[in-house]
Amino acid sequence: MNEARAVATLSLFAFGILAGVVVHAFVDKGPAENPYPALPKVEEPRAAHDVIAAIGADDAQALSRLVDSTMLTDLDTAIQPITDVRSTKFVGAVESEGRLLSAYVVTGKTTDGIDFVVGFVLRVTNDQVVGVN
């Protein structure tokens, strides 16, 4: 009798889990359809990779050689409020008529010690980083 009750309870619980998954499938809709064309992804440009490597290695000297002062200011703004970079990740790059956008995600800590994530993009033209967004 007790075994039968235990089996029934477990079966009911398993059925509930299944029902929960089905409900989630109905409730959780994916992104709306994109009515515009999407550009194909391209490989990470070398120049942008060097810049992000310097940021990831916390190598200010290398970074100072790679980008000018205006871009350093833009970079500082882009990664705010992170002051202590813990990791960098290349998420993708796209190209349109020779203009390349190479996107990165940086995780780190704010001055208050809070974990944060920011995204920014390096603009690359003619194998050179020409801007930060």
Next chain:
Amino acid sequence: MVGIRRLIAGSAGTLLVGMFAGFVIASAVGVFIQDSGLFGASGESPIARAYMLGLLQRDPNSIVGIRPNQSIAQRAAELQGADTSRTTTSITPLSLTYIGGASVGGYSVHIYAVDLRNAQGVDQFFPLALTVSGGKVVRSE
């Protein structure tokens, strides 16, 4: 009679707890698959996509629920700007590409590339990084 009531209540409770567990498990697995890119998932957030479409279609009303709360004056000014923009300038979106993103804790970042043609026929190609938290776009740059 009391025994049957208890049985029904107990069964309903077990079923509800199971449903809740199933919903949470499916949600967690979905987030993991989206973030990791497994099974071809892009990791794109529906909220971020809706925000981008609202921006490109210059329809502030469509994204009012997924932005941080604004004052009535800010919302009115934005609607004015959108109306002016729709009637006086012609902007044609050429492409909208989700480049990628990542999540940390309750925050996720989603980066897009937008290609559009302005009224002067000049193509503009620029990125936009959206930070999503608590079901809203909390940062756009």
